[in-house]
Amino acid sequence: MNATGLLEVTAVHRPTPRTVRVTFTGEGLGELPAWPDQQLKLLVPPPGRPVRLPAAGGDVLRWYQAYLEIPEAERPVMRSYTVRDRGRDTIDVEFVLHPGAVGPATEWARSAAPGQVLGRYGPDEAYRRPVPTADTVLLAGDETALPAIATLLSEVDNALVFVEVADAAEEQALPNVRWVHRDGAEHGAKLVESVREAVWPQGQVAAWLAGEASTVRALRRHLVGRGIDKSAIEFTGYWRRKLTQDDAPTPDDLADAREKLG
Structure with missing residues (x-):
């Protein structure tokens, strides 16, 4: 199966005021195996230009080197997303419309329409993460983690789930989620507070955490403690916060990476 290709928009709708769900079709999607928390990279072309895909195939390192060799004026912006849902030859991806200044992927999503074309790399099983197993599985994240949490809930029947969203209008139809509303509070603060106050059943507990990086670190420190x-x-x-995927990793980012590798 070719890990890279083009995606054409077939449908766009808003499940919540700040979320855009885009349905894509494309060659090779029907051959992709399915698994929970399925990651892929979307390639958004510069305004007014078609998508230019890297010439090289093979593993992700060769592909990424070929991507960097595309002239900057023609190089698409690459952003990581999670597959929200799968059809026989379609995928759904959700874009969160953050307030304030937005990046190129969010700007694209604001005006997404059928017929538009993006590029993709993946989903690639090299990025497949294990589904946690324990007597209780804690799933916690913000609205950017909702697509992954939705797929994990199809596999985990003993989950304790906390999701922080802007307000009640951002809730989606998912089972057993404890919704945490920011209602103007600092991003992540109420999610960390809710998990700290949570009581879970006796037995082994495993956790899956995703969302804004500093919030994820705070949650992880609490759970280890x-x-x-x-x-x-x-x-x-x-x-x-205040950084994009194009910005250099911070010391905390590097520490997280070392922890994962260890």
Whole structure:
């Protein structure tokens, strides 16, 4: 199966005021195996230009080197997303419309329409993460983690779920979620508070955490302090306040990467 290709928009709708769900079709999607928390990279072309895909195939390192060799004026912006839903030859991806200044992917999503074309790399099983297993599985994140949490809930029937969103209008139809509303509070503060106050059943606890990077770190520190083994915590910072995926990693980012590799 070719890990890279083009995606054409077939439908766009708003499940919540700040979320755009885009349905894509494309060659090779029907051959992709399915798994929970399925990651892929979307390639958004510069305004007024078609998508230019890297010439090289093969593993991700060769592909990424070929991507960097595309002239800057023609090089698409690459952003990571999670597949929200799968059809036989379609995928759904959700874009969160953050307030204030936005990046190129969010700007594209604001005006997405059928017929538009993006590029993709993946989903690639090299990025597949294990589904946590324990007597209780804690799933916690913000609205950017909702697509992954939705797919994990199809596999985990003993989950304790906390999701922080802007307000009640951002809730989606998912089972057993404890919704945490920011209502103007600092991003992540109420999510960390809710998890700290949570009481879970006796037995082994594993955790899956995703969302804004500093919030994920705070949650992980709390859970380790509460006695959960580091090896039982899957964690990913999807985005960083005041930084984009193009910005250099911070010392905290590098520490997280070392922790994962260890």
